[in-house]
């Protein structure tokens with residue numbers, strides 16, 4: 001972010017919530033994609049909406065060989081379709097991939113071994129999150145058995161156009177997904193619920209949004225700007241024998257910590273199911 005980045009030609013196959021968020025980073029100022037960006041979707045209106053001077057888009061409904069056309073000469077091929085569709089898509093594009101193509105999948109669960117069995121290319125996995133849209137993603141990336149440091153650095157540069165990157169072994173990528181991949185949903189859920197509570201206390205939706213959204217933003221920015229961690233920042237809100245202390249006691253009584261352990265365990269279990277599909 002904020003740096004000048006030059007990337008080689010890129011194809012995004014499946015440009016929905018996640019693929020579209022990454023595309024937003026690629027077309028941001030400061031990023032040059034030499035050789036251009038091609039993206040695909042199934043439906044025509046969605047594909048059309050993504051087209052611009054910098055982006056050629058293809059819809060499968062209109063161009064049945066959309067994915068083949070998109071990967072032609074592409075150095076980076078980002079797989080953004082649903083996990084269950086990944087194997088068929090890889091089988092389809094395998095004959096068309098450039099000899100030096102690097103395939104990067106963001107699909108939850110689908111392992112590098114599964115993908116390496118289907119394409120001759122270097123394959124990596126990445127697990128970004130939707131704040132990519134505003135350049136604030138956290139993305140885990142994992143290398144496979146092919147390729148080396150240069151390919152990993154290229155994929156790091158790709159995801160650094162949309163935020164921070166953490167390199168992890170593939171054995172940790174599903175666990176990372178349960179924290180940062182799904183994490184924005186947990187945060188939005190908390191925001192929704194606190195907003196509902198505020199309205200129950202008599203505030204208008206607008207007032208509730210000012211209070212809740214502003215508080216999440218303020219707390220996140222305070223944490224980012226602080227040299228102390230969240231526990232100390234929480235302590236500074238929690239006056240001894242005051243009101244926050246009572247509220248926190250209720251959350252502790254409901255085992256909020258245990259709930260997060262159970263929620264992430266369920267997400268991890270689902271990643272394993274998706275891998276087995």
Ligand SMILES: NC(=O)C1=CN([C@@H]2O[C@H](COP(=O)(O)OP(=O)(O)OC[C@H]3O[C@@H](n4cnc5c(N)ncnc54)[C@H](OP(=O)(O)O)[C@@H]3O)[C@@H](O)[C@H]2O)C=CC1
Nearest residue numbers: 014015016017018041042043046080081082083106107108
């Ligand atoms: N959403 C998130 O926060 C994250 C998602 N992921 C992963 O990203 C992937 C996509 O998820 P998400 O973006 O949420 O889902 P979406 O449904 O928003 O995106 C999937 C996209 O794939 C398109 N598509 C369907 N079939 C094909 C095809 N055969 N060829 C090309 N494109 C096709 C769809 O087009 P159309 O809509 O026109 O049918 C759609 O735009 C999943 O594998 C998920 O695990 C990873 C990290 C975070």
Ligand SMILES: O=C(O)[C@@H]1CCC=N1
Nearest residue numbers: 107108177181182183
């Ligand atoms: O819910 C999902 O399966 C994807 C992966 C992480 C976030 N969204």
